[in-house]
Amino acid sequence: MNKHERQLSAHIDAESALQENPSDHRSELRLWLRLLTCSNLIETEIRRRLRERFDTTLPRFDLMAQLFRSEDGVLLGELSQRMMVSNGNVTGLVERLVQEGLIERQVSETDRRSVRVRMTPHGHSEFAVMADAHADWIAELLGDLSENDRERLWRRLGDVKRSVRNATMPGEGGKK
Numbered sequence: 001m002n003k004h005e006r007q008l009s010a011h012i013d014a015e016s017a018l019q020e021n022p023s024d025h026r027s028e029l030r031l032w033l034r035l036l037t038c039s040n041l042i043e044t045e046i047r048r049r050l051r052e053r054f055d056t057t058l059p060r061f062d063l064m065a066q067l068f069r070s071e072d073g074v075l076l077g078e079l080s081q082r083m084m085v086s087n088g089n090v091t092g093l094v095e096r097l098v099q100e101g102l103i104e105r106q107v108s109e110t111d112r113r114s115v116r117v118r119m120t121p122h123g124h125s126e127f128a129v130m131a132d133a134h135a136d137w138i139a140e141l142l143g144d145l146s147e148n149d150r151e152r153l154w155r156r157l158g159d160v161k162r163s164v165r166n167a168t169m170p171g172e173g174g175k176k
Contacts, residue, residue: 042141049137054130063093064127073118
């Protein structure tokens with residue numbers, strides 16, 4: 001069992017432990033653990049399928065997804081922000097994808113410190129196949145929910161997102 005699977009198992013166990021004595025725990029904690037468990041279950045399965053079918057990782061997939069939507073490419077710093085990871089993490093991923101011919105780097109002529117990356121035609125076609133498979137996997141994993149249930153859940157999770165933002169973003173409608 002790898003580290004991620006052990007963490008997932010721990011989250012599932014934590015949620016199960018709460019179910020044994022729900023009155024001992026606040027509903028907010030139970031909800032958070034349920035969200036975390038669902039997210040981890042989906043992420044673990046997507047990681048496994050990406051590895052088995054495409055011999056790639058979720059971070060590589062995520063980076064390529066950011067570039068897939070941008071014909072002109074993205075500055076490295078902006079890419080780090082979008083992916084919510086350090087510049088160093090992005091730089092390492094970019095280097096490997098450049099070596100594989102999936103993306104290319106362009107150094108700005110006016111500012112040599114500014115580097116823009118974008119997909120090559122080969123990278124674009126490779127990623128399109130992965131993105132289609134990814135969409136199918138997500139549809140399969142959420143397939144037991146009706147369209148109506150998915151829509152209601154999407155709206156309710158929007159409420160959760162708003163609640164978290166309100167609690168954490170001072171000066172922007174938050175409570176802090």
